[in-house]
Amino acid sequence: MPPKIASKPEVERICNLAMDAARVTEAAAIAAERLSGRGDEMAADQVAVDAMRTTLNELDINGVIVIGEGERDEAPMLYIGEKVGTGKGPNVDIALDPLEGTTLTAKAMANALAVVAFAPAGSMLHAPDTYMDKIAVGPGFPAGIVDLDASPADNIMALAKFKGVSPEMITACVLDRPRHKDIIASLRSVGARVHLISDGDVAGVINTADPSTGVDIYLGQGGAPEGVLACAALKCVGGQFQGRLMFRNEDERARARRLGLKESEFDRKYDLNELVSGDSVFAATGVTSGALLDGVRRSDGYIHTHTLVMTSATGTVREIRTKHKI
Numbered sequence: 210m211p212p213k214i215a216s217k218p219e220v221e222r223i224c225n226l227a228m229d230a231a232r233v234t235e236a237a238a239i240a241a242e243r244l245s246g247r248g249d250e251m252a253a254d255q256v257a258v259d260a261m262r263t264t265l266n267e268l269d270i271n272g273v274i275v276i277g278e279g280e281r282d283e284a285p286m287l288y289i290g291e292k293v294g295t296g297k298g299p300n301v302d303i304a305l306d307p308l309e310g311t312t313l314t315a316k317a318m319a320n321a322l323a324v325v326a327f328a329p330a331g332s333m334l335h336a337p338d339t340y341m342d343k344i345a346v347g348p349g350f351p352a353g354i355v356d357l358d359a360s361p362a363d364n365i366m367a368l369a370k371f372k373g374v375s376p377e378m379i380t381a382c383v384l385d386r387p388r389h390k391d392i393i394a395s396l397r398s399v400g401a402r403v404h405l406i407s408d409g410d411v412a413g414v415i416n417t418a419d420p421s422t423g424v425d426i427y428l429g430q431g432g433a434p435e436g437v438l439a440c441a442a443l444k445c446v447g448g449q450f451q452g453r454l455m456f457r458n459e460d461e462r463a464r465a466r467r468l469g470l471k472e473s474e475f476d477r478k479y480d481l482n483e484l485v486s487g488d489s490v491f492a493a494t495g496v497t498s499g500a501l502l503d504g505v506r507r508s509d510g511y512i513h514t515h516t517l518v519m520t521s522a523t524g525t526v527r528e529i530r531t532k533h534k535i
Contacts, residue, residue: 222299226327229268230492231516231529237261237307237323238494239512239533242505245497246317253314254278257307257323257496258287265303270294275333276304276326276434289335289468300330302487304438310409313497320409320499325492326441332487334437334479335468340455341433343410346426347418348447357451357478361395361428368425376400382413382424389429396428412501414439415493415517418446422500430455440481441489445519446526450481488522510535 240260244253258278265272265287272294277287287293287305294301303325308314310321326333344357344364354371355364361381369376377400383389385405396403404424406413410431416424436452443450454475456462465475494516495502503515512533519526 226268226270226299226301227490227492227518227520227525227527229270230325230327230490231494231518231531233261233264233268233305233325234323234492234494235514235516235531235533236264238496238505238514241308241314241321241323241496245314245321245504248315250311250315254308254311261305261307261323261325262287262293265293266295268294269298270301270327271296271298271330272301272303272327273330274305275302275335276437278307302328302330302333304328304333304434304441306411306435306438308496309411309435310496313408317497318407319497320406320412320501321496321504322409322412322493322499322502323496324411324438326438326485326489328441328485328489329487332485332489333441334484335470336433336437336484337454337461337464337468337470339433339457339461339464340430341436341452342430342455343414343436343439343450343452344426344428345414345417345439345443345450346448347420347443350449352449355426355449355451357453361392362399362401364426364428365396365399365401377402379425380404380423382406382416382427383429384408384410384413384431386429392428411435411439411442412493412499414450415442416500418443418448419501424500437484440484441521442491442493442519443481444485444489445491445521445524447524448481450484452479452484453477488520490521491517491519493517507535 237257241257313321380402416422498504506513
């Protein structure tokens with residue numbers, strides 16, 4: 210869908226949803242954590258979806274899910290096009306993943322998150338449930354320092370030159386998948402560190418924006434909807450992102466057409482502001498502890514949560530630690 214420019218009052222109303230976004234992800238994370246380590250991915254996803262939907266429907270918004278749970282994982286969905294909220298507030302595009310890391314949660318592994326992003330209606334790309342080739346870096350680099358069409362090795366050398374360090378001091382985050390063997394080989398050919406993750410490429414992209422994670426760049430192929438969701442976060446801190454849709458069959462191309470994409474856009478290289486054109490609010494709550502956030506913890510009659518909330522219009526980044534009475 211073509212982007213739409215939001216008015217200043219609309220942007221302000223979206224910014225005021227920051228704490229509501231935190232409530233949404235906290236509810237999903239708390240629900241999912243109860244099934245951490247139980248070995249049931251579908252059940253963990255279902256309770257996170259139910260908790261997120263319930264909380265979204267309590268908000269004074271006229272919200273539409275534009276990036277939701279997809280058919281690829283055959284998971285319970287907050288489906289694309291679903292309307293949420295009381296209908297009394299601003300018109301909002303919503304991108305979400307109630308449980309990014311279903312496998313991580315089922316196995317009680319690190320880095321599972323509950324994630325949501327809000328933006329003015331019409332400002333998020335309606336990405337089909339297919340793969341996207343991605344590259345991302347955090348803030349502080351000149352525009353265009355990395356390019357999706359350059360080799361991984363050349364992108365590492367560009368970052369190292371700008372930072373004034375050797376390539377060995379650059380760390381790249383990559384999903385640990387057989388399809389990424391050539392990317393990994395190219396990165397290691399110049400001596401870069403490769404941080405492999407088993408799941409969760411939204412968290413992988415966001416890690417580039419947090420110096421404490423040690424990640425300088427994210428590369429590889431992951432879900433296209435997750436790419437839009439990650440862009441909503443990077444937009445808040447000034448990072449850079451490029452993505453190109455990847456279609457494996459005609460069914461995936463048909464999905465893209467149904468969402469309003471034209472054939473001429475199928476091979477297009479999108480940048481961050483084309484994927485999320487309006488100001489965004491992003492929230493993520495840790496389900497299991499990881500590099501970015503601590504997981505849900507229960508002690509002394511309280512449930513403890515750790516949430517990241519970011520707003521692009523103001524550049525505000527909040528870390529919120531909350532005690533919820535059991």
